Amino acid sequence: MQYIDEYRDKEKIISLSNRIKFESRSPLRIMEVCGGHTMAIQRFGIPSLLPEHIELVSGPGCPVCVTDRGYIDKAIAYARQSDVIITTFGDLIRVPGSSSTLDREKAMGADVRIVYSILDALTIAKKNRKKKIIFLGIGFETTSPGTAAGIIKAQMAGLFNFYVLSAHKIMPPPMAALIEQGVKIDGYLGPGHVSTITGSAMYQFIPERFNLGVVISGFEPLDILQSIYMLVLQHENKQPKVEIQYNRVVRPEGNIKALELLDEVFELRDDWWRGLGILPASGMAIRPKYESFDAEKQIPVQVEPTREDKGCICGKILKGIANPSDCKLFGKACTPADPAGACMVSNEGACAAHYRFKKS
Amino acid sequence: MCLSVPAQIVSFDGDMAQCAVGGVITHASIQMIAHEDLKIGDFVLLHTGFALQKISEEEAVATLALFEEFETFNQSLDEEEKKTGQRIV
Numbered sequence: 001m002q003y004i005d006e007y008r009d010k011e012k013i014i015s016l017s018n019r020i021k022f023e024s025r026s027p028l029r030i031m032e033v034c035g036g037h038t039m040a041i042q043r044f045g046i047p048s049l050l051p052e053h054i055e056l057v058s059g060p061g062c063p064v065c066v067t068d069r070g071y072i073d074k075a076i077a078y079a080r081q082s083d084v085i086i087t088t089f090g091d092l093i094r095v096p097g098s099s100s101t102l103d104r105e106k107a108m109g110a111d112v113r114i115v116y117s118i119l120d121a122l123t124i125a126k127k128n129r130k131k132k133i134i135f136l137g138i139g140f141e142t143t144s145p146g147t148a149a150g151i152i153k154a155q156m157a158g159l160f161n162f163y164v165l166s167a168h169k170i171m172p173p174p175m176a177a178l179i180e181q182g183v184k185i186d187g188y189l190g191p192g193h194v195s196t197i198t199g200s201a202m203y204q205f206i207p208e209r210f211n212l213g214v215v216i217s218g219f220e221p222l223d224i225l226q227s228i229y230m231l232v233l234q235h236e237n238k239q240p241k242v243e244i245q246y247n248r249v250v251r252p253e254g255n256i257k258a259l260e261l262l263d264e265v266f267e268l269r270d271d272w273w274r275g276l277g278i279l280p281a282s283g284m285a286i287r288p289k290y291e292s293f294d295a296e297k298q299i300p301v302q303v304e305p306t307r308e309d310k311g312c313i314c315g316k317i318l319k320g321i322a323n324p325s326d327c328k329l330f331g332k333a334c335t336p337a338d339p340a341g342a343c344m345v346s347n348e349g350a351c352a353a354h355y356r357f358k359k360s
Numbered sequence: 361m362c363l364s365v366p367a368q369i370v371s372f373d374g375d376m377a378q379c380a381v382g383g384v385i386t387h388a389s390i391q392m393i394a395h396e397d398l399k400i401g402d403f404v405l406l407h408t409g410f411a412l413q414k415i416s417e418e419e420a421v422a423t424l425a426l427f428e429e430f431e432t433f434n435q436s437l438d439e440e441e442k443k444t445g446q447r448i449v
Contacts, residue, residue, distance in 0.1 A: 001403075001417060001420060001421075003366040003403055003415055003420060006420075006424055009427070011431060012427045012428075012430065012431055014434070015427070015430040015431040015433070015434035016427070016430050018434050018437060018449045019430050019433060019434065021449035022437065022448065022449045034362060035361060035362070036361075036362050036363055062361065063361045064361060089361070089408070091361055116408065116409060117408045117409025117410070118408065118409070119389065119409045120409070138361070139361050139362065140361070140362060142361075142364065142407055142412065143361065143362065143407065143408060145392060145410070145412075146389075146407070146408050146409065146410045149389065149391060149392070149410065191362065192362075193362040193363075193364045193405070193407065193412065194362060196364075196405060196412050196413045197412060222427060226423070226426070226427075245423075247416070247419045247422075247423070248415050248416050248417075248419040248420040248423065249405050249412070249413045249414075249415055249416070250413075251413075255392055255393075255412060255413055257391070257392045257393065258392045258412065261392070346361065348361060348363075
């Protein structure tokens with residue numbers, strides 16, 4: 001058992017596709033919240049395996065895509081300080097700020113380093129005691145426990161030249177906001193790896209308040225098809241509920257140790273989401289207790305006024321009310337090699353996934 | 361961004377473990393999983409240098425068994441289509 005190939009078996013995929021066609025009668029519009037699902041759905045050609053009346057739309061679950069351009073501008077401003085080393089996941093490096101990117105700053109001499117893990121950033125902090133090491137903390141509940149663990153490790157190791165610029169966010173508020181803002185969907189394909197940390201109870205309000213189903217899904221083609229099948233059954237039987245398809249890693253209670261780390265280091269704050277605006281208690285700020293590691297509190301910086309790109313409809317795409325192909329810039333003024341908006345930069349952005357696998 | 365991969369534990373070193381992802385060995389923190397729940401050969405879900413959860417072989421086997429049922433059902437649909445000459449799906 002390798003937990004990958006077993007879930008890509010062609011015969012089983014065809015069987016499941018037929019089973020969905022057999023059971024599904026009424027139109028069904030499913031939003032995949034997670035960018036990883038967006039990518040997998042396009043890569044494995046999932047829409048071609050579904051009846052025409054089942055539509056899949058991409059949602060707000062690509063952290064790079066929903067993050068404020070002002071965050072990138074701030075990271076760039078820090079990168080321009082000569083005593084700062086920026087450490088970041090590769091996803092952020094090419095995201096356009098108002099007038100530059102981290103990649104461009106690096107080419108001009110800024111010390112910007114791509115790391116695979118916050119643990120690598122700690123190693124850099126250990127080796128460069130005279131520099132300020134800023135880790136760009138971005139991502140949902142899958143990624144933020146690692147950042148929390150990193151901050152606690154920095155404190156234990158006395159690494160007081162280590163800082164985090166947090167843009168961490170949590171998933172339930174945008175899932176509620178989308179429906180409240182009138183986006184028409186019939187169910188959610190729930191984010192598998194976020195839920196590995198959080199568990200399934202946090203989605204309970206979705207069937208209760210909005211009468212919509214949530215199926216927490218894995219990322220292989222059979223996982224996604226089985227989750228769609230489960231949503232079809234819920235929809236046909238008019239019994240929306242929270243279900244876990246990805247039960248080889250998602251437990252109803254989540255990962256308690258990781259949740260404790262999150263609660264220890266972070267507190268909720270209002271945060272801005274591309275396409276959705278400011279959502280109450282949707283972002284994660286570093287608690288005062290750990291403020292000596294909070295870049296925003298410790299390192300003052302002048303940031304240029306934020307300027308959003310005209311013509312980019314990334315916000316509408318993240319809300320599921322427009323498709324990448326509806327954008328005038330798509331594939332012309334905006335390509336993965338020269339992206340205008342965040343949805344084209346990240347591999348898991350809806351525009352990048354469409355460009356790569358569909359090109360229409 | 362939430363991309364996570366299955367990795368097999370090769371050896372332990374305190375709060376860290378050597379894990380194999382395909383043929384590549386990587387060093388990962390296992391601090392988010394109770395140590396008594398892990399042994400060499402187990403699979404974990406790896407994300408940005410941290411094991412997020414142990415992968416349950418039992419649950420994985422149960423899911424795969426369910427897929428077998430879908431295949432059996434599909435075969436019965438095929439047979440019915442052949443018998444009646446009418447397309448069902």
